[in-house]
Amino acid sequence: xxxxxxxxxLEQRLSAYADGELDPREAEEIRRVLAGDPVARARLxxxxxxxxxxxATLEExxxxxxxxxxxxxVMRRVERAKAPAATPEGRxxxxxxxxxxxxxxxxxxxxxxxxAVVVGPGLFGDSTPERLLLEGDPADTRIxxxxxxxxxxxxxxxxxxxxxxxxxxxx
Amino acid sequence: MRxxxxxxxxxxxxxxxxxxxxxxxxxxxxxxTVAVDIVRAxxxxxxxxxxxxxxxxxxxxxxxxxxxxxDSALVTVEEKKTVSVPLEKxxxxxxxxxxxxxxxxxxxxxxxxxxxxxxxxxxxxSLALDGVVILGGPAIPSGKNGVLxxxxxxxxxx
Numbered sequence: 001x002x003x004x005x006x007x008x009x010l011e012q013r014l015s016a017y018a019d020g021e022l023d024p025r026e027a028e029e030i031r032r033v034l035a036g037d038p039v040a041r042a043r044l045x046x047x048x049x050x051x052x053x054x055x056a057t058l059e060e061x062x063x064x065x066x067x068x069x070x071x072x073x074v075m076r077r078v079e080r081a082k083a084p085a086a087t088p089e090g091r092x093x094x095x096x097x098x099x100x101x102x103x104x105x106x107x108x109x110x111x112x113x114x115x116a117v118v119v120g121p122g123l124f125g126d127s128t129p130e131r132l133l134l135e136g137d138p139a140d141t142r143i144x145x146x147x148x149x150x151x152x153x154x155x156x157x158x159x160x161x162x163x164x165x166x167x168x169x170x171x
Numbered sequence: 172m173r174x175x176x177x178x179x180x181x182x183x184x185x186x187x188x189x190x191x192x193x194x195x196x197x198x199x200x201x202x203x204t205v206a207v208d209i210v211r212a213x214x215x216x217x218x219x220x221x222x223x224x225x226x227x228x229x230x231x232x233x234x235x236x237x238x239x240x241x242d243s244a245l246v247t248v249e250e251k252k253t254v255s256v257p258l259e260k261x262x263x264x265x266x267x268x269x270x271x272x273x274x275x276x277x278x279x280x281x282x283x284x285x286x287x288x289x290x291x292x293x294x295x296x297s298l299a300l301d302g303v304v305i306l307g308g309p310a311i312p313s314g315k316n317g318v319l320x321x322x323x324x325x326x327x328x329x
Binding site for chain 1: 228229281283288290291292293294295296297298299301302303304305306307318320
């Protein structure tokens with residue numbers, strides 16, 4: 001198994017661990033990994049912070065949101081955002097994140113106006129300046145290109161007020 | 172008589188200089204004025220900095236209990252040039268600055284800006300006047316003391 005695949009698998013398991021989705025045996029394995037791997041511990045902190053931010057956003061917006069057509073709209077935006085230029089590697093990574101987040105997003109059902117796309121490190125590094133990644137309030141803000149460096153990742157939010165937020169993760 | 176002729180000549184030259192589309196006038200660079208606020212958001216209950224009232228709606232979707240303005244900068248950037256806004260006061264990112272490049276003035280009056288936190292993120296945005304994009308920082312290492320938000324606002328463009 002390549003290092004990239006191992007990293008991706010660990011990322012998925014850490015994400016599941018952060019969400020409390022692992023069974024006791026798997027959770028214990030992750031705890032052992034965390035005990036000896038400071039990088040994994042740092043990544044878990046990032047994931048927990050991101051998870052908390054997403055949940056808080058979804059919960060709060062959800063209380064007032066009109067959910068009709070919500071999920072379809074979110075997925076449409078995600079597909080539109082990722083389709084044009086994601087590389088095969090990038091696409092796998094996107095789906096890894098997308099699947100991880102889809103369940104809580106749809107369960108939270110609320111604010112999905114708030115989330116457009118979650119990207120891993122460097123996913124859109126090959127972006128062209130003309131490609132629209134995210135449109136906030138159409139009269140206000142558009143994100144045309146984005147790349148992250150090293151172990152940093154980013155989540156693009158559009159809040160219920162239409163404000164565009166680039167939420168950075170990583171140390 | 173000679174004095175009058177000289178005076179008239181000077182006036183004529185001055186009028187010509189004003190009326191003619193001078194090369195210096197045509198080459199005047201476009202400028203964008205950008206405000207950057209460095210905000211620390213935390214879950215610790217407390218009073219939000221009143222100077223952040225303008226961002227109340229933008230940050231309303233988050234569940235942070237307190238926002239504190241650590242620093243503000245108002246920078247003017249010439250087209251195709253870059254200015255750096257130091258983040259030292261609120262630094263929780265690896266990068267030490269937010270580098271803002273005014274890429275170009277778009278046909279609809281928006282400003283295209285490239286925002287770079289070295290070694291962290293590199294993004295290009297298109298902002299209308301008063302448009303805001305917020306760069307939210309990673310969690311502060313303790314995981315309990317909040318995160319950084321860096322609202323970037325296009326204040327003026329000409």
